[in-house]
Amino acid sequence: MDHDTPLVQLDGLRKSYNLGRPNEVEVLHGLALQVRRGEFVALIGPSGSGKSTLLNVLGLLEPPTAGSYRLLGEETAGLDDTTLTRLRGQALGFVFQFHHLLPAFTALENVTLPMLMRDGRIAPAAEARARELLGAIGLGEALHKKPGELSGGMQQRVAMARALASRPPLVLADEPTGNLDRHSADEVFALMRRLHEELGTAFLVVTHDPSIAARCDRVIELVDGRIVSDRPQAKT
Structure with missing residues (x-):
């Protein structure tokens, strides 16, 4: 992929549910959007x-109804499940509001899980990468602790390491601080910004928190399935 090619390019993207039925509803109305390498973007809007x-x-979990979605320059329409899974594993990391860590697995095992699922094994380099990431985010002493032994903020840091372990060019984060108290939320967001700077990973962060959105480099506002503003944020 050419370095200038957008990571994400949407053109005329539409998404409807209950197609062909009396209760058919279109949720996304012809979106046009690009996300480029190394951007840190907030996606805001009412419930x-x-x-x-x-x-x-964007996460290749649902196909669009119409329009184009190119990921790493590859048109996703018509791709089979195997190809979609490969592209998802190559391009994307995910962080959710609830960490979705496996409770029976240690922090280290949770972070290496995506590589195990992708490759069927954990290569020594992958485990070393996971250890390095956990150390970098202040959890070097917690490698062998299970999620239940960690605070909410620590669990979300493990989830962040898991999202970044396979070095994806883009992380999709859905309310990543929404389940945390203000102090933990600020810590996790600061960590995201630090990892963005150090690794060059692009982030698209869905948030209801104005103070989080205010610290992103670009803010996209979605209202009733349409982009009503897409603006760069002044650096503070």
Whole structure:
């Protein structure tokens, strides 16, 4: 992929549910959007505006109904499940509001899980990468602790390491601080910004928190399935 090619390019993207039925509803109405390498973008909007639907489409979890979605320059329409899974594993990391760590697995095992699922094994280099990431985010002493032994903020840091372990060019984060108290939320967001700077990973962060959105480099606002503003944020 050419370095100048957008990571994400949407053109005329539409998403409807209950196609062909009396209760058919279109949720996303012809979106045009680009996300480039190394960007740190907030996606904001009221509940019901289509943010979760857009994230599901971007994450290759749901196909668009019409329009084009190119990921790493590859048109995703018509790709089979195997190819979609490969592209998802190559291009994307995910962080959710609830960490979705496996409770029976240690922090280290949770972070290496995506590589195990992708490759069928954990290569020594992959485990070393996971250890390095956990150390970098202040959890070097917690490698062998299970999620239940960690605070909420620590669990979300493990989830962040898991999202970044396979070095994806883009992380999709859905309300990553929404389940945390203010202090933990600020810590996790600061960590995201630090990892963005150090690794060059692009982030698209869905958030209801104005103070989080204010610290992103670009803010996209979605209302009723349409982009009503897309603006760069002044550096503070």
